[in-house]
Amino acid sequence: MNWRRLARALLAVPVFLVTAWGALALWFQLAPALALFLGAAWCLLGLAAVLVLARAPGWRHERKLLLAAALALLSMLGWWHSLAPSHERPWADDVARLLVSRVDGDRLELQNVRAFEWRTETDYTPRWETRRYDLARLESADLVLSYWMGPHIAHTLVSFGFSDGQRVVFSLEIRKERGEEFSAIGGFFRKFEQVIVAADERDLIRTRSNARSEQVYLYRLRATPTQLRSVLLEYLERAEALRRRPEFYNTLTSNCTTILFELARHIDPTLPLDYRLLASGHFAEYAYDHGALTPGLPYAVLRERGHINARARKAGPDAMDYSRAIRIGVPGIPASD
Structure with a gap:
């Protein structure tokens, strides 16, 4: 059994789930046009990372893509933790x-x-x-x-x-x-x-x-x-x-x-x-x-x-x-x- 390939395939699952979570977070937090634009870019990058992890290693650009995905995740988490509740909104x-x-x-x-x-x-x-x-x-x-x-x-x-x-x-x-x-x-x-x-x-x-x-x-x-x-x-x-x-x-x-x-x-x-x-x-x-x-x-x-x-x-x-x-x-x- 190729344990390295299995580990990569298993890692693809949480990457897919994080991609879905980030897309929904963007959709519910941003204006529709901006959410669509950033959400599409986020999903493309995330799904590309999933495909790279799920396939056999060896693609020469995979390290660059996975690094880009990791940087995008760090940016997403930083933005998510910056969201703060407020009393100052136009309430119903x-x-x-x-x-x-x-x-x-x-x-x-x-x-x-x-x-x-x-x-x-x-x-x-x-x-x-x-x-x-x-x-x-x-x-x-x-x-x-x-x-x-x-x-x-x-x-x-x-x-x-x-x-x-x-x-x-x-x-x-x-x-x-x-x-x-x-x-x-x-x-x-x-x-x-x-x-x-x-x-x-x-x-x-x-x-x-x-x-x-x-x-x-x-x-x-x-x-x-x-x-x-x-x-x-x-x-x-x-x-x-x-x-x-x-x-x-x-x-x-x-x-x-x-x-x-x-x-x-x-x-x-x-x-x-x-x-x-x-x-x-x-x-x-x-x-x-x-x-x-x-x-x-x-x-x-x-x-x-x-x-x-x-x-x-x-x-x-x-x-x-x-x-x-x-x-x-x-x-x-x-x-x-």
């Missing part, structure tokens, strides 16, 4: 402001709570508010999954309830610029920053169930007041960290589901990794299997009764009416809640 209206929180004992003040009135995805009335909460009244939390791309992918949110009727829902989202659209692939290539949004339920949940017609499911979480407070404060700490230092969104490692898993691990460090952290549409089932949802009923029943769309469409214009309506019949939630 719904992510234009960052959450600011102040905690003084049991008193919590949140600035820039989003309370948009959504008629459609593009027709809305912007509204940002300052709201105050009594942490001593924190009594419940609900897991919300909104399915926007088939049964395996969902956006995860957590809504906290207080005994005085107030609610605040948190969501980690991409921070889109004006005119940008979400791309799961782009999320691997530093296309977006991330932001934690705190909002009224008629904003963050209703826009998904009504304006976007996503399929939305709500589940009551099992947690003590101490655990609820811990998770809520962790959300605020993460939001403050992002406000002080922006970070890129990552489809795999830093998304709406992984942050919830990280926060839950502060309560139970033994929670295991699971494929359902990536296939986020199954995250509620993961939570059920680990005792985090209402006990005593099969998961299929919790899911069926937690589907809120029909109730959400019939809910009245008042925020409390909406919150009560979407919880009617959800297991673990008192009728008065």
